[in-house]
Amino acid sequence: MQKLYIVMVGLPARGKSIVARRLLEGLEGYGLKVKIFNNGELRRSQFGVSSASPDFYSPDNLSARKYREDIYYNNIAYAKSFLEQGGHIAILDATNSSPERRKSIEHKSDGIPVFFIECINEDEEMLNTSILRKSMLPEFDQLDKKTAIKWFKERIEQYKRVFVGLKDEKNYIKFDTLNSCILDEKLDETLPYYVEMRDILISDWIQHLYLVRHAESQFNLEHRIGGDPSLTQRGWEQARALARHFQAIPVPFVFTSTKKRSQETASILIEQQKKCIVHALPEFDEIHAGICEGLTYKEIAERYPKEYLARKKDKYNYCYPQGEGYASLYERVYRGLKKALFLSGAAAGTMIVGHQAINRMILANFNFRRTRNVPYISIPQEQYFHIILTHRKKMVEMVPIVPLLK
Ligand code: F6P
Numbered sequence: 001m002q003k004l005y006i007v008m009v010g011l012p013a014r015g016k017s018i019v020a021r022r023l024l025e026g027l028e029g030y031g032l033k034v035k036i037f038n039n040g041e042l043r044r045s046q047f048g049v050s051s052a053s054p055d056f057y058s059p060d061n062l063s064a065r066k067y068r069e070d071i072y073y074n075n076i077a078y079a080k081s082f083l084e085q086g087g088h089i090a091i092l093d094a095t096n097s098s099p100e101r102r103k104s105i106e107h108k109s110d111g112i113p114v115f116f117i118e119c120i121n122e123d124e125e126m127l128n129t130s131i132l133r134k135s136m137l138p139e140f141d142q143l144d145k146k147t148a149i150k151w152f153k154e155r156i157e158q159y160k161r162v163f164v165g166l167k168d169e170k171n172y173i174k175f176d177t178l179n180s181c182i183l184d185e186k187l188d189e190t191l192p193y194y195v196e197m198r199d200i201l202i203s204d205w206i207q208h209l210y211l212v213r214h215a216e217s218q219f220n221l222e223h224r225i226g227g228d229p230s231l232t233q234r235g236w237e238q239a240r241a242l243a244r245h246f247q248a249i250p251v252p253f254v255f256t257s258t259k260k261r262s263q264e265t266a267s268i269l270i271e272q273q274k275k276c277i278v279h280a281l282p283e284f285d286e287i288h289a290g291i292c293e294g295l296t297y298k299e300i301a302e303r304y305p306k307e308y309l310a311r312k313k314d315k316y317n318y319c320y321p322q323g324e325g326y327a328s329l330y331e332r333v334y335r336g337l338k339k340a341l342f343l344s345g346a347a348a349g350t351m352i353v354g355h356q357a358i359n360r361m362i363l364a365n366f367n368f369r370r371t372r373n374v375p376y377i378s379i380p381q382e383q384y385f386h387i388i389l390t391h392r393k394k395m396v397e398m399v400p401i402v403p404l405l406k
Contacts, residue, residue, distance in 0.1 A: 001088050002088070002113075002192035002193070003088055003112045004089045004090075004113055004114075004115060004193055005079065005090050005091075005092060005105065005109055005114045005115065006020075006089060006090070006092070006115050006197070007091075007105055007114055008020055008093045008094065008096065008116075008117055009095070009116050009119070009165075009166060010095060010118050010119035010120065011095060011159050011160065011163055012134065012155060012156050013127055013130040013133075013134055013152070013156065014119040014120060014177060015342065015345075016093060016095075016117075016119045016177075017036075017093055017345075018177070018342075018345040019117060019119055019177060020036050020038075020091050021036070021345070022200060022201075022205045023117075023200055024036055024091060025390070026196070026200030026205075026392075027197070029392050030193075030196055032088040033088045033089070034087070034088065034089040034090075034091065035079070035082050035090060035091070036093050037076070037091065037092050038094070039068075039071050039093065040093075042071045042074060043067075043068070044137070044138060044139055046067075048138070048139060049139050049141065049142050051139055052140055052142075052143065052148075052151060054151050054154035054158055056068075056155075057155045057159060058158050059158065059161055072094065075092065076108055079092060080110075083112065092105065095163070096116075097159055097163040098162050098163070098164060099167075099168065099169075102166075113189065113191055114169075114170070115171045115194075116166050116169045116171065116172040116173075117172065117175055118165060118166045118172065118173070118174045118175065119177045120174060120176055120177065120183060123178050125339070126178055126339060126342055129277075130343065131149055132149065132277065134152050135148035135149045135152055136148075136275060136277070170188040170189065171188055171191050172184075172186050173185045177342060178338060180201065180202055180203075180204075180205075182198075182201070199391055203390065204389045204390070204391075205391075206341060206350075206387055206388060206389040206390070207349070207388065207390070208386065208388060209341075209352070209387040210246075210251065210349065210352070210384055211352050211359055211387060212352065212353045212354070212384040213353075213355065213356060213380070213381050214235075214259075214262045214354070215231050215236070215237075215238035215239045215242070215261070215264070216231060216232050216234050216235035217229040217230065217231055217232065217261040218230060218231075218232055219294075220232070223296045224294055224296050225289050225292065225295065225296075225297070226286060226288065226289045226294060228261075229260065230260050230261065231261055231264045235265070236264070238382060238401070239264060239265045239266075240268055241382075241401050241402075242265065242269055242401055243268040243271075243272050245401045246269055246351075247272055249349065250273070250274070250349050251269065251273050252273070252275055252276055252349060252350075253276070253277050253279070253340070253343060253351070254266050254269065254270055254276060254277070254278045254279070254350075254351045254352075254353065255278075255279050255280075255281055255340045256279075256280045256281075257280065257282070257286065257354060257355060259285055259286065259355070261355075262284070262354065262355065263353075266278065266351070266353045279343065281336045281339060283332045283333060283335050283336025283337075283339065284336050284352060284354050284355070284358050285355070285358075286354075286355035286356070286357060287320075287323070287325070287326070287357035288320070288323040289320045289324075290320035291304070291320065291322050291323070292304065292307070292320050307321065314372075315375040316371045316372050316375055326360075326361065326371075326375050327371070329357065329358070329361050333358055333362060334361075334365070337352075337362055337365065340352060356379045357375070359379045359385075360377045360379060363377055363396070364377065366396050383399060384398075385397070385399070
């Protein structure tokens with residue numbers, strides 16, 4: 001079988017390692033032997049906390065530059081021996097910022113084709129959350145969160161001083177990691193596994209997504225819609241049951257809406273997870289019912305009978321006056337989903353604690369319902385949806401939250 005080097009390229013926090021893992025898992029699915037050689041991991045094992053300082057990445061810091069170069073030489077030697085000993089694809093995961101470094105890789109590849117993948121993402125909110133995730137790396141353990149984030153941002157600036165995007169390399173793809181789309185590609189030869197790699201890159205890649213509806217709120221009890229109510233006592237019990245259910249299941253990323261009922265539902269679970277990044281996305285806020293916010297369906301029928309009937313007739317396309325409808329939710333919900341999936345990465349368990357209408361829209365993305373049926377999908381509060389979606393496995397299962405309520 002043919003051999004190949006895949007070389008990741010891109011500034012820190014652009015999603016390179018996520019893409020590398022996605023390629024590894026996808027290509028292994030084709031029966032190929034694939035291994036990732038990550039410079040950052042090697043550096044952390046050799047230098048640990050002393051490599052946290054931005055100065056370590058300054059092109060002017062000659063001694064640190066030498067250390068980093070040695071790491072690169074070591075890793076490419078490991079990759080070479082992996083390929084010699086029966087491996088098929090070696091993925092070199094590092095910034096590989098300069099054309100000189102990339103030329104050196106091509107030079108050292110001994111005729112084995114080299115495929116570069118440049119990961120690009122300039123969405124500011126995504127970058128900031130990605131940096132927040134980086135600030136949890138073990139090398140920052142001795143720093144407070146604020147300093148860790150500052151140092152990581154300064155590290156990026158140091159890399160920017162030498163970074164040049166792909167241009168003269170023979171084979172490459174420039175990949176928008178947030179939108180999973182190919183921005184540019186160049187192929188100078190028949191590259192092995194190209195079709196498979198392309199397919200993996202553009203396919204959805206969700207390892208474990210847990211789609212949870214917030215627990216019972218005061219408004220649920222009163223049959224009122226919208227608003228920003230807190231959980232009821234029963235709701236808090238449901239939140240505790242959720243936390244217990246996930247005690248042994250890692251959930252490193254939790255996305256809530258900005259509403260209290262969503263955040264309160266997640267709060268106990270978050271405390272009990274070891275390392276857990278929590279992010280409130282307004283994209284996951286419940287449908288805004290405009291003039292009907294805070295009313296019961298009965299009150300809506302009495303006060304706004306025309307609106308009530310219009311919604312009944314075409315619930316998907318109906319839009320509340322001064323509010324939203326299912327059709328108009330589409331754009332923001334999918335933007336939120338894209339963000340959540342980018343930030344959580346390929347191998348991670350991700351939880352979204354959403355709302356009835358929001359979860360219907362998210363779910364519709366995975367179970368391909370006709371739009372007119374979407375507003376009627378059942379979203380119970382004591383069950384959640386477990387979703388797996390890779391180019392080889394697709395699964396949406398409804399799971400009861402156990403241990404059940406006492
Ligand atoms: O009743 C709870 C709730 O989340 C409301 O806040 C929201 O308006 C409603 O569900 C959405 O469901 P439907 O579209 O069926 O009215």
